[in-house]
Amino acid sequence: MTSIDDVAAHLGVSTATVSRALRGLPGVAEETRARVNSTAKELGYVPSSSASGLASGRTMAMGVLVPVIDRWYFSAVLEGVDRQLRAAGYDLILFSLGGDGVNRDRVFHRSILRKRIDALLVMSMHLTEEERKAVQQLEYPNIVVGGAVEGVRHVGIDDAKAARDAVEHLIGLGHTRIAHMRGGGSFDIDFQVPRIRQQAFQQVMEDHGLPVREDWSAFGDFRFTTSRVSALALLADPANRPTAVFCSSDEMAFGVLKAAAELGIDVPGELSVIGIDDHEFSEPMGLTTIRQDPEDQGAYAAELLLGELLRNEPADYPPPRPHLLVERHSTGPARG
Amino acid sequence: MTSIDDVAAHLGVSTATVSRALRGLPGVAEETRARVNSTAKELGYVPSSSASGLASGRTMAMGVLVPVIDRWYFSAVLEGVDRQLRAAGYDLILFSLGGDGVNRDRVFHRSILRKRIDALLVMSMHLTEEERKAVQQLEYPNIVVGGAVEGVRHVGIDDAKAARDAVEHLIGLGHTRIAHMRGGGSFDIDFQVPRIRQQAFQQVMEDHGLPVREDWSAFGDFRFTTSRVSALALLADPANRPTAVFCSSDEMAFGVLKAAAELGIDVPGELSVIGIDDHEFSEPMGLTTIRQDPEDQGAYAAELLLGELLRNEPADYPPPRPHLLVERHSTGPARG
DNA sequence: TTGAAAGCGCTAACAA
DNA sequence: TTGTTAGCGCTTTCAA
Numbered sequence: 001m002t003s004i005d006d007v008a009a010h011l012g013v014s015t016a017t018v019s020r021a022l023r024g025l026p027g028v029a030e031e032t033r034a035r036v037n038s039t040a041k042e043l044g045y046v047p048s049s050s051a052s053g054l055a056s057g058r059t060m061a062m063g064v065l066v067p068v069i070d071r072w073y074f075s076a077v078l079e080g081v082d083r084q085l086r087a088a089g090y091d092l093i094l095f096s097l098g099g100d101g102v103n104r105d106r107v108f109h110r111s112i113l114r115k116r117i118d119a120l121l122v123m124s125m126h127l128t129e130e131e132r133k134a135v136q137q138l139e140y141p142n143i144v145v146g147g148a149v150e151g152v153r154h155v156g157i158d159d160a161k162a163a164r165d166a167v168e169h170l171i172g173l174g175h176t177r178i179a180h181m182r183g184g185g186s187f188d189i190d191f192q193v194p195r196i197r198q199q200a201f202q203q204v205m206e207d208h209g210l211p212v213r214e215d216w217s218a219f220g221d222f223r224f225t226t227s228r229v230s231a232l233a234l235l236a237d238p239a240n241r242p243t244a245v246f247c248s249s250d251e252m253a254f255g256v257l258k259a260a261a262e263l264g265i266d267v268p269g270e271l272s273v274i275g276i277d278d279h280e281f282s283e284p285m286g287l288t289t290i291r292q293d294p295e296d297q298g299a300y301a302a303e304l305l306l307g308e309l310l311r312n313e314p315a316d317y318p319p320p321r322p323h324l325l326v327e328r329h330s331t332g333p334a335r336g
Numbered sequence: 337m338t339s340i341d342d343v344a345a346h347l348g349v350s351t352a353t354v355s356r357a358l359r360g361l362p363g364v365a366e367e368t369r370a371r372v373n374s375t376a377k378e379l380g381y382v383p384s385s386s387a388s389g390l391a392s393g394r395t396m397a398m399g400v401l402v403p404v405i406d407r408w409y410f411s412a413v414l415e416g417v418d419r420q421l422r423a424a425g426y427d428l429i430l431f432s433l434g435g436d437g438v439n440r441d442r443v444f445h446r447s448i449l450r451k452r453i454d455a456l457l458v459m460s461m462h463l464t465e466e467e468r469k470a471v472q473q474l475e476y477p478n479i480v481v482g483g484a485v486e487g488v489r490h491v492g493i494d495d496a497k498a499a500r501d502a503v504e505h506l507i508g509l510g511h512t513r514i515a516h517m518r519g520g521g522s523f524d525i526d527f528q529v530p531r532i533r534q535q536a537f538q539q540v541m542e543d544h545g546l547p548v549r550e551d552w553s554a555f556g557d558f559r560f561t562t563s564r565v566s567a568l569a570l571l572a573d574p575a576n577r578p579t580a581v582f583c584s585s586d587e588m589a590f591g592v593l594k595a596a597a598e599l600g601i602d603v604p605g606e607l608s609v610i611g612i613d614d615h616e617f618s619e620p621m622g623l624t625t626i627r628q629d630p631e632d633q634g635a636y637a638a639e640l641l642l643g644e645l646l647r648n649e650p651a652d653y654p655p656p657r658p659h660l661l662v663e664r665h666s667t668g669p670a671r672g
Numbered sequence: 673t674t675g676a677a678a679g680c681g682c683t684a685a686c687a688a
Numbered sequence: 689t690t691g692t693t694a695g696c697g698c699t700t701t702c703a704a
Contacts, residue, residue, distance in 0.1 A: 001451070001475075003681055014691045019683065029689060049452040050389035051681035054696045059386060061429070061452075069418065070411035070631075079405045082432040091447055093397070094430045096418040111427055115337070116385040116397075139337075225620045258620060261597070284561045284594060295406075339697055350675045355699060365673060387697035390680045 002043045011039050022047070049091075061091040062305065063117035065107070067125040069096050071222075072251065072279055073294050074123055077145055080298030081121060088306050093117055097125070108134055119305040121145060121298075122152070124193060141308040145301045147192035155301040157292045158320040159193055163200035163248070165325055166274045166290050170244045171208055174334035175272060178205065179216035179234060179242035181227055181252045194222070197248045197276070216242055220252035227255025235263055235271070243334050244272040250279035253287055257330065268332030278326055286329035297321050338379045347375055358383070385427075397427040398641065399453035401443070403461040405432050407558075408587065408615055409630050410459055413481055416634030417457060424642050429453055433461070444470055455641040457481060457634075458488070460529060477644040481637045483528035491637040493628045494656040495529055499536035499584070501661055502610045502626050506580045507544055510670035511608060514541065515552035515570055515578035517563055517588045530558070533584045533612070552578055556588035563591025571599055571607070579670050580608040586615035589623055593666065604668030614662055622665035633657050 008015045013032065021028045021036035028036075039045075053059045062085055066074045078094070085092050093116060095107050108131055112120065120138060124146020127135065135142055136151055148154045170178055180201050183194030198217075205212045218234045220227030227247070235241050235256075247253035253275030257267060265271050275282065278291035304315050344351045349368065357364045357372035364372075375381075389395045398421055402410045414430070421428050429452060431443050444467055448456065456474060460482020463471065471478055472487055484490045506514055516537050519530030534553075541548045554570045556563030563583070571577050571592075583589035589611030593603060601607050611618065614627035640651050 001681095005681075015682075016684080016692080017690055020690090023683095027689060032689080046449045046451055048390065048681055049450050050386045050395060051696090052683070053386035054384065054390050054698085055681075055683040057683090057696075069405075069415045070408070072406070075406035075411040078430075079432065082405065082430065086432070086443070089447075091450075091452060092430045092432075094414075094418065094428045096415065096422070107422070111425075113382045114385050114427075115382055116427060224617050228620045254617070255620065281560050281590070284564045284591065337697095341697075351698075352676080352700080353674060356674090359699095363673060368673080384697055387680090388699070390682080391697075391699040393680075393699095 002045045061117050063093045063120045065095045066123040076294035077298035080295035081302040084299045084302035157323045159196040160200040162290045162323045163197040167204040175244040177242045179245045181218045181220040181247040183222040222249050224251045224255045227252035228258045231256040231259035247275045250275035250277040272331040288328045288331040291324045291326045338381045397453050399429045399456045401431045402459040412630035413634035416631035417638040420635045420638035493659045495532040496536040498626045498659045499533040500540050503540040511580040513578045515581045517554045517556040517583040519558040558585050560587050560591045563588035564594045567592040567595035583611045586611035586613040586618050608667040624664045624667040627660045627662045
């Protein structure tokens with residue numbers, strides 16, 4: 001492999017000059033810079049990130065920790081993060097916990113702490129006490145995207161307000177018999193989000209003097225499949241069913257929509273359904289929802305970290321990212 | 337930061353011994369190894385990947401190049417790759433082209449070639465001539481997952497056979513009026529897959545003496561939204577519509593299903609729909625499809641690369657990964 | 673079984 | 689504007 005020395009020798013200049021020229025540092029004659037650039041290209045020179053990392057202390061890589069990759073929210077955030085990093089010349093090192101917690105120890109001890117990255121972005125997940133301490137003690141900038149983690153900076157929407165807006169949309173339509181399709185369960189271990197949305201639901205209902213029925217709190221696990229099965233039970237009895245369902249995520253709303261279709265329940269005539277997310281499928285499904293933009297959240301968080309790396313001073317605590325009610329065809333006025 | 341020297345000094349041994357002990361190399365007294373391990377932990381020692389990379393020439397990281405992250409197939413493959421790498425103590429460096437081609441140059445020149453990785457996994461995408469050469473000339477092991485790229489090793493299902501199986505399922509049910517919801521278009525630039533599936537469709541139809549109607553070749557762009565709109569047009573005229581639609585992907589099949597529901601067309605009574613993928617939503621949607629397992633494909637490819645890295649000799653050319661017809665409720669016998 | 677020592681390929685003072 | 693030089697923190701011979 002051609003090294004910086006080869007380039008220097010080839011031109012009869014010092015390695016320092018080559019290094020400066022290639023990195024665009026000032027104090028290099030334009031003519032020299034041009035010659036260095038063309039020679040480097042000609043020789044097929046590629047700098048070694050190990051060597052420059054070792055010498056400079058900067059790895060030019062950011063770590064991103066996710067609970068799983070192949071879920072709508074996480075992969076969209078990743079997309080936004082990647083975009084920013086790429087533009088800044090940073091590499092993205094992905095650490096997935098892959099659903100189960102088996103990898104956790106390895107991830108935290110082997111890799112993340114392996115001095116391979118300049119900053120860490122953690123995607124909404126529950127961390128153990130030990131892990132949280134590990135993150136807080138990191139000597140490099142870090143931030144959480146999605147659900148908040150105590151004691152760590154955080155980028156995301158105002159989850160309580162988003163849930164509130166969704167439920168109040170339903171109430172504004174005249175609904176009083178409102179069910180909740182909630183996440184949680186196994187995922188409760190990993191996220192704050194389901195809890196926050198559920199509490200917000202109960203609070204709004206209470207604020208409006210509406211009953212929160214135990215048997216109308218259905219468990220959807222944030223998934224289409226689970227939600228559909230739960231909704232099939234929830235909506236089975238025509239005499240005793242809600243007229244609206246607030247879903248903590250769009251994927252769960254799809255499950256409710258599917259169940260309604262199977263049961264021959266007209267949406268929005270007999271049943272209103274609202275979600276949170278604005279998933280890629282929500283528009284063609286005609287789902288009314290609270291839109292959030294995960295890609296924007298990822299980009300914003302990455303940008304913030306990058307800024308800190310550049311200026312070497314902590315950035316302001318970021319305000320919540322915006323959310324927006326998008327009315328489509330799955331919600332309508334309550335009957336009667 | 338504590339370095340290997342700190343650990344060595346603390347114990348009164350040499351850095352070489354610490355290095356050997358920590359990496360589990362032979363030739364270290366068990367008692368010494370134990371002392372090194374506990375001291376390292378006690379001091380919170382974490383090896384620098386830059387330093388070890390520079391000294392050993394191995395980065396312990398694998399690059400994964402994807403056209404976009406937030407699509408079902410790609411994120412699932414990523415999940416599988418990550419699982420293998422994590423288990424082997426390797427890090428995963430993600431390079432996304434983010435849909436557009438703006439990043440391409442940066443990715444190929446700055447990062448991938450930046451001597452940061454020991455191997456490269458390319459996810460199905462079209463490479464320019466120059467890019468393909470760059471990949472082929474890489475001095476490290478590489479492989480493509482998904483659509484084949486000429487001259488590069490490849491892991492994936494037999495796409496032609498998968499498409500054929502889907503169409504023959506329809507034909508076996510007595511259908512003769514079969515439409516095709518195809519990908520391609522803007523994506524044609526990036527994938528071989530849509531083309532292969534389309535050619536297979538035409539070939540099977542021909543083999544069975546069935547007509548391929550130009551106006552029944554609908555463009556779905558591999559997406560729910562686009563497919564739904566196309567299907568609305570395709571199915572509009574009751575007197576002149578297909579009795580079955582072969583969709584090159586499940587997401588497009590969802591679009592057809594949605595269009596059928598909007599038009600009041602009974603599935604599978606009046607219309608059979610089959611896809612390829614077995615997307616997470618296909619089971620709850622009752623979609624008949626050809627299952628492939630992208631996570632398995634990713635894991636398999638990563639495993640193969642890891643094996644080469646370990647044994648330092650090229651592995652065999654991998655056979656196609658399996659696919660499977662999964663019959664659910666969206667296909668049925670042709671009427672009459 | 674252990675240690676000494678020479679790099680790996682860069683960056684960043686400091687000098688010129 | 690350019691060069692000299694001393695590391696960065698490991699791994700890996702070679703010797704003991």
